[in-house]
Amino acid sequence: MATTSKKGTPEKKASISYWSKDKVQCPVCKKAFEREIMRSGNGRMIAGGLTEELHRIYEPSAKFGRIYPLIYEIGVCPNCYTALLWNDFTEKMDPDDADKLFEHSEKRKNACEAIFPYFNLKHERTLFDGTAMYYLALMTYDDMGAYTLPTMKKAILTLRLAWLTDEINQHCSGHNYNLISKMFYSKALFFYQQAVINETERVEKSSTLNNMGPDIDKNYGWDGVIYLCGLLEYKYGQQDDIQLRLKKLSESKTAIARIFGLGKSSKNKPGPLLEHARNLYDNLSKLVNDDEF
Numbered sequence: 001m002a003t004t005s006k007k008g009t010p011e012k013k014a015s016i017s018y019w020s021k022d023k024v025q026c027p028v029c030k031k032a033f034e035r036e037i038m039r040s041g042n043g044r045m046i047a048g049g050l051t052e053e054l055h056r057i058y059e060p061s062a063k064f065g066r067i068y069p070l071i072y073e074i075g076v077c078p079n080c081y082t083a084l085l086w087n088d089f090t091e092k093m094d095p096d097d098a099d100k101l102f103e104h105s106e107k108r109k110n111a112c113e114a115i116f117p118y119f120n121l122k123h124e125r126t127l128f129d130g131t132a133m134y135y136l137a138l139m140t141y142d143d144m145g146a147y148t149l150p151t152m153k154k155a156i157l158t159l160r161l162a163w164l165t166d167e168i169n170q171h172c173s174g175h176n177y178n179l180i181s182k183m184f185y186s187k188a189l190f191f192y193q194q195a196v197i198n199e200t201e202r203v204e205k206s207s208t209l210n211n212m213g214p215d216i217d218k219n220y221g222w223d224g225v226i227y228l229c230g231l232l233e234y235k236y237g238q239q240d241d242i243q244l245r246l247k248k249l250s251e252s253k254t255a256i257a258r259i260f261g262l263g264k265s266s267k268n269k270p271g272p273l274l275e276h277a278r279n280l281y282d283n284l285s286k287l288v289n290d291d292e293f
Helices: 086-090 095-103 105-115 127-142 150-171 177-200 221-236 242-260 263-268 271-287
Strands: 017-019 036-038 046-050 056-059 074-076 083-085
Touching: 074 086, 074 127, 083 086, 083 127, 095 105, 105 127, 127 150, 150 177, 150 221, 177 221, 221 242, 221 271, 242 271
Parallel strands: none
Antiparallel strands: 017 036, 046 056, 074 083
């Protein structure tokens, strides 16, 4: 119901986002589309706690309610359903990748509708629509070459998808988004670990990515990637093969120790990351005895 001012005139609805005057050109179909940008200031973003997954929680405000800054980080072409992190729209795309992405346009749309039915790309985005855009982006990077560092980006996207689908489940339970969230956590574990393997084997230099998040409030860098590999293994790793699990947890413990165990160098690392890394190390120490491996 619309509110009115003291003078009796209708008050404008509090705006969270706006449409940029400068349009974005899709590198696949070459069509131009509008970019939605979240407004800042005026009490829109009230930072709350930081979870152990390095996810920033924002408190709801009386004027704007609960907002989700993450959902504005993805751009989607409404013509061919190519979805990318905004910065990647200005990067040069391999012609073969562009052809493949155009060929798979309907496939992406149909796969997204299967999980996020009736998602909308042309209105002001909601939590539901913004989450669908992340899923479109995940499928887009599936078709892109190593030069775009797709494995690290898919790790970040799937972790954010796990957060966002869990948020959807809290607002709309009974539609299996809790199970979908767990699926994305499993995918995030795979992609984070694969990104580290690709970095070690020089397949993809993920450590050169400007911002590894995982959220948008702070860049925790490569140490954050190593930490999340260990945390996701601890929380979501397989448990059928106990010996394999203990071996992986032991390897995680060794990697985590390097984050805060390098003397003076640890002083230059973010305090929250060091705190969470120490907590994870303590939890891993309760489960594994390194002498066994």
